[in-house]
Each structure stands twice: as structure tokens, then as C-alpha cells.
Amino acid sequence: MTENTLELRNVTKTYGDFTAVDDVSFVVPKGAVYGFLGPNGAGKTTSIRMILEIIKPTSGEISILNGRSALEVRDRIGYLPEEKGLYKKMRAWSIIAYFATLKGMSRKDAKHRAFELLERYGLKDFANAKTEALSKGMGQKVQVLASIAHDPEFVILDEPFSGLDPVNQEVMEDVIRDLSERGHTVLFSTHVMSHAERICDQIVLLAGGKKVLDDTVENARHIIPRKLRLESPKSLQFLEQMGDVLRMAPIDEKGDIIVDGQGQPGKLWDVYLSEKAEPIDVIEACLREGIPLERFDYSPPSLHEVFVHLVGDQAKEASFR
Amino acid sequence: MRAIFMIALREYAENAKTKGFWIGLFLFPVIIFASIAVQRLLEDSTPTRHFVLVDQSGAYGAEIREDIDRAYRSSVLMALNGYALEHAVNPPQAKEIDLEETPPIDMAEMQQSIESHMGPEMGAMLDEEGIESMLELMSAPFDGLVEDRPEFEMPRPAFLEVPLPKELNEDASVEELSEQLRPYLRGEKTVIVDGEEVSLFACVLLPRDIQDFVQRPGLLADLKRAKALQDKVDAGPDAKPVRRGGQYWGSNLADSDLKNRIQRSINKTLQRRELETRGLDVAAVAAVNDTTLRLSALDPKKEEGKEEVSTADQIRQWAPVGFVYLLWIGIFTISQMLLNNTVEEKSNRIIEVLLSSVTAGELMMGKLAGIAGIGLTMIGVWMGSLVGILGLSAGPEAEFPTMLLEVLTGSGLIFWFVLYFCLGYLLYAGIFLAIGSLCNTIKDAQNLMGPVMLIMMVPIITMMFIPKDPNGTLATILSWIPLYTPFTMMNRAAADPPMFDKIGTLVLLVVFTLFTLVMVGRVFRAGILRTGQPPKIRELLSWMKP
Numbered sequence: 001m002t003e004n005t006l007e008l009r010n011v012t013k014t015y016g017d018f019t020a021v022d023d024v025s026f027v028v029p030k031g032a033v034y035g036f037l038g039p040n041g042a043g044k045t046t047s048i049r050m051i052l053e054i055i056k057p058t059s060g061e062i063s064i065l066n067g068r069s070a071l072e073v074r075d076r077i078g079y080l081p082e083e084k085g086l087y088k089k090m091r092a093w094s095i096i097a098y099f100a101t102l103k104g105m106s107r108k109d110a111k112h113r114a115f116e117l118l119e120r121y122g123l124k125d126f127a128n129a130k131t132e133a134l135s136k137g138m139g140q141k142v143q144v145l146a147s148i149a150h151d152p153e154f155v156i157l158d159e160p161f162s163g164l165d166p167v168n169q170e171v172m173e174d175v176i177r178d179l180s181e182r183g184h185t186v187l188f189s190t191h192v193m194s195h196a197e198r199i200c201d202q203i204v205l206l207a208g209g210k211k212v213l214d215d216t217v218e219n220a221r222h223i224i225p226r227k228l229r230l231e232s233p234k235s236l237q238f239l240e241q242m243g244d245v246l247r248m249a250p251i252d253e254k255g256d257i258i259v260d261g262q263g264q265p266g267k268l269w270d271v272y273l274s275e276k277a278e279p280i281d282v283i284e285a286c287l288r289e290g291i292p293l294e295r296f297d298y299s300p301p302s303l304h305e306v307f308v309h310l311v312g313d314q315a316k317e318a319s320f321r
Numbered sequence: 322m323r324a325i326f327m328i329a330l331r332e333y334a335e336n337a338k339t340k341g342f343w344i345g346l347f348l349f350p351v352i353i354f355a356s357i358a359v360q361r362l363l364e365d366s367t368p369t370r371h372f373v374l375v376d377q378s379g380a381y382g383a384e385i386r387e388d389i390d391r392a393y394r395s396s397v398l399m400a401l402n403g404y405a406l407e408h409a410v411n412p413p414q415a416k417e418i419d420l421e422e423t424p425p426i427d428m429a430e431m432q433q434s435i436e437s438h439m440g441p442e443m444g445a446m447l448d449e450e451g452i453e454s455m456l457e458l459m460s461a462p463f464d465g466l467v468e469d470r471p472e473f474e475m476p477r478p479a480f481l482e483v484p485l486p487k488e489l490n491e492d493a494s495v496e497e498l499s500e501q502l503r504p505y506l507r508g509e510k511t512v513i514v515d516g517e518e519v520s521l522f523a524c525v526l527l528p529r530d531i532q533d534f535v536q537r538p539g540l541l542a543d544l545k546r547a548k549a550l551q552d553k554v555d556a557g558p559d560a561k562p563v564r565r566g567g568q569y570w571g572s573n574l575a576d577s578d579l580k581n582r583i584q585r586s587i588n589k590t591l592q593r594r595e596l597e598t599r600g601l602d603v604a605a606v607a608a609v610n611d612t613t614l615r616l617s618a619l620d621p622k623k624e625e626g627k628e629e630v631s632t633a634d635q636i637r638q639w640a641p642v643g644f645v646y647l648l649w650i651g652i653f654t655i656s657q658m659l660l661n662n663t664v665e666e667k668s669n670r671i672i673e674v675l676l677s678s679v680t681a682g683e684l685m686m687g688k689l690a691g692i693a694g695i696g697l698t699m700i701g702v703w704m705g706s707l708v709g710i711l712g713l714s715a716g717p718e719a720e721f722p723t724m725l726l727e728v729l730t731g732s733g734l735i736f737w738f739v740l741y742f743c744l745g746y747l748l749y750a751g752i753f754l755a756i757g758s759l760c761n762t763i764k765d766a767q768n769l770m771g772p773v774m775l776i777m778m779v780p781i782i783t784m785m786f787i788p789k790d791p792n793g794t795l796a797t798i799l800s801w802i803p804l805y806t807p808f809t810m811m812n813r814a815a816a817d818p819p820m821f822d823k824i825g826t827l828v829l830l831v832v833f834t835l836f837t838l839v840m841v842g843r844v845f846r847a848g849i850l851r852t853g854q855p856p857k858i859r860e861l862l863s864w865m866k867p
Contacts, residue, residue, distance in 0.1 A: 052676075055850065071680065074677060087665070099674060104323070
């Protein structure tokens, strides 16, 4: 008995000459909230479909909830697909109840649960509405509720935030946090980094079908240089001698780097520190040198910057292909 | 199994909520009921037709008037008969008619027999006095009839002669008269009858020289006809046509009852006079005309002593046509439902959620089963209402529905219908399901449906031919093509097809259906998650390989 909810080992999926997923391995421990990140076309949805055994991998192994196949344990899995759709003529509660019964709940329990969920997430008044009468966001909420109605141990959400307004994005985050607090495992894909940053324990980053990163959010932030923005009436050139400073560049008011010979070096500088450096060391060095600092900006790198740093070129390439 | 059941249940519940289902459900009983009711209604509601009769020759007017009058009196007599039956203290029990013994009804024969039996006895009852006395009898207190009956209502005459409008001259030429009567027939002018304006239905013009145009068989007549034709050619295409003989001008020529009646009346009178001028005994000739010899239609396939073709046989032979039509409508209505909701699931990607919960096989079986339930409900209601309506309208006064009902419930038609419905449904629904799994939009589906529709039209086209030769080559060949087996065998069901055909085609149909469903299963699994254009044929075939 391992404590891992999901394990992928060297999973590859090819369609003819095209390799959608290339030798991907990762492990999702029980109770984790796992972010599945990557630019468009990175192979996220394909991976998720393989995990659910809607399609079969070309090679590699997937073990889910200690089973060989998602089919054996599908009643314990909840799934929200990337493209959202509902039966237009069905009522909100009955569609939630229907999907729950397909997962093995009795019809009575499923109905009860559907109303309970709709009430909890603010859709009580729409329980009897036909889904075609719901707004896109509401419809999506209904679908999320349908995917978790049978209280699955492992929930897979493909792009749960897309198409939701900021308020409902928060509701969605709450849904995920609720699940996590009750010990359920969540794997969700997104390309909006801020969500991942807020709610994930760990992230997997795919690009071009390959795994690029698989780490905690905290560690992920440290893989790119830290950036300081300093302002001083005196020259800060001496900082280049410090071991932790990778490079530095004078910038203008707009934040653009001033290239040599084009205008005067001003008072503003961007300073890049190595991953392990502490920003406080820079302040100490300035104090030692007796150089006054008028501005000292430091924020840890966001996941967004990590993302752009790691896969930015690939994503651009993909979008122009 | 549970998942299949849950899917079937949803399919059933959701489709049972659609308008299409309910329309389909009720349309059929409504049509049957209406076709029975409308017939009666039409008879009751046809207005009296007003016509003008100008007989310048004086040769036929009296006879025509007498015939039309007599027809009216006979309808009064019929109505009186119905009235008496309805309000009788002891309504007479209808004679049980054994269909198996009744020879088939031949409409032409029946008509002739009625005409010839309008002998002196009937004539006496039908004259003015006879009617008068009957009416008196009915309105007076009478032992045979119940006390509180409503008063007898005289039926409306079907045809009523009106005088020529005043401004028209009866002695004008036929050309002139017809010219002047045109506006009346077109409804532009009306005539006054009992103070009411009515439009003229028809006018009959019998010119002075009508007797010159009597057509007799023989060489002379042929020569005359040839001469007339030659005259017409000589006159050139632009010449005004010259009409000869009697003329019937009608505002609605599709309704030919009046024309036929007048034509018959004229011919009868003419023929009687011909007999008289040749010095023949009219009564004797009538008697000779009535002397007949019946030729029985016998069926060698029936057991000895019962070979005679009966009315029941006729109903059995033609009733399947109705069943074939129902089968066709039923199968394609519900297969279409299946196609539509498969495309819906595919186009809005519900399919992915479903496939994360159930296998493609379970989904397919569930859908097939759920829609089958819809179909069985539909034909159940249809059969029930058919039997119900026939049962309700059956009774002493309605022999035909009674007969029909007996034949339907007595023979195995309903059993075969249900069997062929189920098999035909599985076969066609399977094909539709495969098409649905390949298409992302209804539009794509319609493109693929084209060829299937063509194939489907065949049973509808052959439906009316097969009963004429139910065990002929065409019927036999079609029976052995599984796609047509349900329809063709249903069509032939009444004609006792050979046991070899019955069992053989059934086995072939079952095997073919199973094979199709296996293939459909493969296509369904591969196609259901596919997006974009439907696949090419070669790709499709590669999916079918195990």
C-alpha cells in the first residue's frame, strides 16, 4: 500500500507522427492539491484523459488509487472536463443527481446530495431551472458540483477556472480548498498561475508534451533569479563585485534597460541575485559603503514569471504554429 | 449492468419529456379516430348542391328529376330506418357476421346488385305516399319505439334543382345559356332559393338536337366519329370547339356524384327506349341482365373445405400495409431521437464525463435500451389505441371495425409486428448511433444520413406492391436483405410465406443485427471522442477491425 493517489511512469501518447505526451512521470501523494500547468497544447488534457482511461497511453504505466486502471476505481474519481457542457433540457439538480448515480449513488441519496450542494454553493434558486436557462458561469458551477457530487477521493479538474468571473473563481478555489481540507486529493490543470500559486501544494509543468518542472510552489519560485529594483543618487556599480549578484542594469523610469551610449545612466537599477542569495545582504553592503538608498523593491518571483521563464519561448512558438 | 440501467432510465425519462414523443404518441390514435369520425362528419356536413336543369329536347328531364327525387326518398327511408333502430324499445341484435365465410366485398358488384333490386316492391315503399305514411307512423305514439324520443328530422337532400335565373331565357341556344350561366357557376352571381342566396353547383344543358348525338356501336358510328375528327382538323387549331350533345357544367368537377347520377339516368332512359323501339320486352331484358353466375376465388394454401377467399382474408392481406407503415415511422422516429441526443452529447462534450463514469459499451447499450423503451411505449400506445378505438366503434352498426379487430387480434400480426419492430429498431438504431458518434453537429449527421435515407425509402415504395404478389420474386429477394427483412416480412406476414423464408430471414436478421451492433460498438468507441470532421471511409473500416 502506497500513499500515492496517482503515479505516472514514463507515459507517452503519440498520434501518428505527433507526440502529444512524451515520457512523463510524476506522483501525486494522497491528500495533495496538485497543479497541472503548461501552455496551450502542452499535453495536459491528453494526460488527464489517459489518467481516466478515456484513451489509452501508447506506452508507460499509470496507477490510480492503487488500481491498474481508472475503470476499476472510477466510482471514487470525480472529473470535470475541459470543455464544459450539460444536457440542455435537464434540470440542474437532476443532472447532478444523474452523474452521481452513474458513480454508484442511489437515486434517493443522489437527489438529496444535489440539493445540498446547490444550496451550499449558492445555486439553490436555480435547482429546478433547465440548464439551458443558466448563464455560462452557473452552468459550469453545476458541472463542477456534478463532478464532486459522489464525494470522490480523487478529483480531476481540467481548467476549472476558465470562463468564470473573479468572484466565481474564488468560489471555485473554495471548492478545491474544501475538498483538500476533507483529505481528498485534487489534480487540476490551469494556465492561470495565480490560482495555482494560491491553492497548490505542488505543481507539474508540462511543455510540448514533456515534463519541465515537478516541485512545490515554494521551490519553484527559487529556480529563477531574484530581482531587486534599487534607486540611489550615487553609483551602485560596486554591487557587481558581490558574489550573489548575477548581473545588473541601469533602467529608466519606465523600467526599460538603458543601453550604453543612449542617454545617461540614471538613478534606477535592476539587480539580479542568484536563487540562494538573501536580498538583505544587498542593503547591508550599501550601508557598509555609506551609499543611501532611496528605493528598495523586492518581491519574490511569482509563478507567472517562473512559467514565462521556463516555457515562454515554447508557448509563443506553439501559438504561431 | 447498473450503469446501463441508469443510462437507459435517463434516456427514457428525458425523451419521454420531449414534445416530439407526445406528438408521435397521440398523432396516430388521433388519425385513426379522425379517419373514422371524419367519414361520418363528411357525410353529414356536405351541403345541398343546387343545380339548374334545362332540357330543351324534353327527352330526359322528367326521368332525371324522378331519379334524383327517388334517391332523396331513399335517403329519407334510410334515415327513418336508422331513427327507428335508435329509438326502438327492443333494438334488434345485429347478425353475427362470420368473416371467414363472407366472400370478399366487390364494390362494383355491390352497386349493380343494389340497382337491379330496386324492383317494384322497393319502388312502392319509396314513392311519396309510402314515405308520408312512414313519417306519420314515426311521429305518432307507437308501441315499437320509446316514448320520449326526439322528433324525426328530415335529412337534407343531396341535390336540389333550382329554376333558371329570371333574366335567362330557357329557349336561348346552349352556347348562349352556358355563357350566361358562367358567372353563377364561378360564384360571381347567386340564385335565390327560399329567400336565401345560394351559389350554383352545376348546370345541365340538354339541347334540342341531343338525340342526334346518341352513340351507337357499329361501323356507322365509327364513320361519324372519324368525320367529326376530320372536321376538327380541317377547322384548324384556333377554331372554337363545337360541343355536341348534353353538357354538364360544374363548379367543382372533382365531386362527380351529380354528374354520374344524371349520366346513369340518361343512359337508363335511352336504353329503355331503344329496347322499346326494337320491340323488345324491357322487363325480360332487365331480368336477363340480372342473371349471373358467381366465380369463387379459391386459395390452394388453405385447408380443404375452407379454400374460399373470404373478407377476413382480404383484411389480413391488406392490414399488414398499415403495419409496415407504422413499423417504418416507429423505427425511424426513435432512431432519429438516438442520433440527435448522441450528437448532442458529443457536441457539448458531456460524453467525456460519461466516459469517465461508464465504458463506451455500457453507454451504447444504455442508450439503445432507453430509446427502445421509448419505442415500445409508443407502439404499445399505438396498438392499444388501435384495438381500443376499433373496440369502441365496433358494435352492431359498425361491422367493419368489428371485423378488423377480430382479424387483428386473431392472427399473429401483432406478434410479428412487435418482433420485427425490436429487431428492426436494433439494426437501424445501431447504424444511427454509429453515425451520431462520428458527427459533431446535426449538419454533419445529415450529410451522412443521405445514403441511409435512400436505403430506407425502399420499403415505403414497395409497401403497396408486395400484397399483390406477397410470395413473388421481388418480395422474396427483399425479405432476404436484412435491412429490409422487418418491413418486407411484415408486409408478407398475412400471406403465409413459406416456413423457410420466415425462419431463415429471421435468423439472418438476428445474426446481421448482432454483427452490426458489434461493428457499431467499435466505431462508437473510436468515434465518440473524436472531434473535427467525420472520418474517411478507410479510417472507418480500420476502426472496425478488432
